[in-house]
Amino acid sequence: DIVMTQSPDALAVSLGERATINCKSSQTVSISSDGKSCLAWYQQRPGQPPKLLIYWASTRESGVPDRFGGSGSGTEFTLTISSLQAEDVALYYCQQCYTTPLTFGGGTKVEIK
């Protein structure tokens, strides 16, 4: 199985400041034929299901604010919230979609400082 490791487990950021979440996979999740990485990011607010934010490592899902950005390739990936808003308080998960079993990172909790 591909193990997904997120860091940090939690972070507190001031409103309007940048939040950065890291995700590392135990093996590459890049598709050799086109170089794209099958890596997704989700946001889970308290009491709600996860919501897709980013797929193919850097493509924003329709309707997702552009303060959310994804980057990285191979085994190392980053989710950046460029200017944290109050509604961004949530758990964030990465997921590899390169191979089965589909696996998720352990989650990162984002709070307001």
Next chain:
Amino acid sequence: QLQLQESGPGLVKPSETLSLTCTVSGGSISSSHYYWALIRQPPGKGLEWIGSIYYSGSTYYNPSLKSRVAISVDTSKNQFSLKVTSVTAADTAVYYCGRHWKMPSYFDLWGRGTLVTVSS
């Protein structure tokens, strides 16, 4: 707008079988573009993919659960279902229905989830 809705008993006794149904509304489960998935989240913990099914009946399971899990589809009812046998307290979780567009892929649509507790 397509929606997913989980339904099933909220309480299951240890050693018994957990059964859960996902109903697809606002669209057809037989769409050739999509696969239908079950994902679970134990209280306060992370997400675990259980398995996926295509409308034709092709299934894909997480090896960690494969011996106890079965996913089926009923296209006439626009539903897919999960059975987990010989449950223990470790199977207590919020169970989500999900959709993805190919195998493997990311999940672009989720149900609201249903809590299933395993307890005597």
